[in-house]
Amino acid sequence: QKEVEQNSGPLSVPEGAIASLNCTYSDRGSQSFFWYRQYSGKSPELIMFIYSNGDKEDGRFTAQLNKASQYVSLLIRDSQPSDSATYLCAVEADTGFQKLVFGTGTRLLVSP
Amino acid sequence: DAGITQSPRHKVTETGTPVTLRCHQTENHRYMYWYRQDPGHGLRLIHYSYGVKDTDKGEVSDGYSVSRSKTEDFLLTLESATSSQTSVYFCAISESGTGGNEQFFGPGTRLTVL
Numbered sequence: 001q002k003e004v005e006q007n008s009g010p011l012s013v014p015e016g017a018i019a020s021l022n023c024t025y026s027d028r029g030s031q032s033f034f035w036y037r038q039y040s041g042k043s044p045e046l047i048m049f050i051y052s053n054g055d056k057e058d059g060r061f062t063a064q065l066n067k068a069s070q071y072v073s074l075l076i077r078d079s080q081p082s083d084s085a086t087y088l089c090a091v092e093a094d095t096g097f098q099k100l101v102f103g104t105g106t107r108l109l110v111s112p
Numbered sequence: 113d114a115g116i117t118q119s120p121r122h123k124v125t126e127t128g129t130p131v132t133l134r135c136h137q138t139e140n141h142r143y144m145y146w147y148r149q150d151p152g153h154g155l156r157l158i159h160y161s162y163g164v165k166d167t168d169k170g171e172v173s174d175g176y177s178v179s180r181s182k183t184e185d186f187l188l189t190l191e192s193a194t195s196s197q198t199s200v201y202f203c204a205i206s207e208s209g210t211g212g213n214e215q216f217f218g219p220g221t222r223l224t225v226l
Contacts, residue, residue, distance in 0.1 A: 098213035104154035
């Protein structure tokens, strides 16, 4: 059973701070990793994906991947109250059928 | 936003009745998925499709069936609804390409089984 683990939170940070969200996965063969944001009552929205070890930056978001340690993280710089949401980590489960395994999500609260 | 719609958006039904949820896409993507999302469990895959009439089971497929007769439509049927199937159901689509297997989600259907 392939697993993806996230701390459920809530992770509370003040406005303007860096929020750091972490995810570990069990399948050492996984190659693709995704971060989704989900506002309460809404559907998940893709923020970033990463395939290679290291960092990938997109605006205020940075995804970090360490395959040797089997973790992937998401950094949100200059956090805003509008970033308050649940962040889902997803890991490729089956390349042939484009299947993903999702973590249960970390709830982020950004206070003004 | 990816062109994905789900219908109905909300439904209340009674135990033992059949229910069909519809996912419609305008992106011509090959892969389509049905998930359910419950507190404490996250998103769990029910069934998926990798082409017209090509479907397979996911992690929590018991009590559900699917059909895909056209690229754009993926139907999820609860054969005899039970209270344990009260959940939020999301459809997602994906297309292989240079970006990999990113999935894009529809707005969801909130189903209550009384």
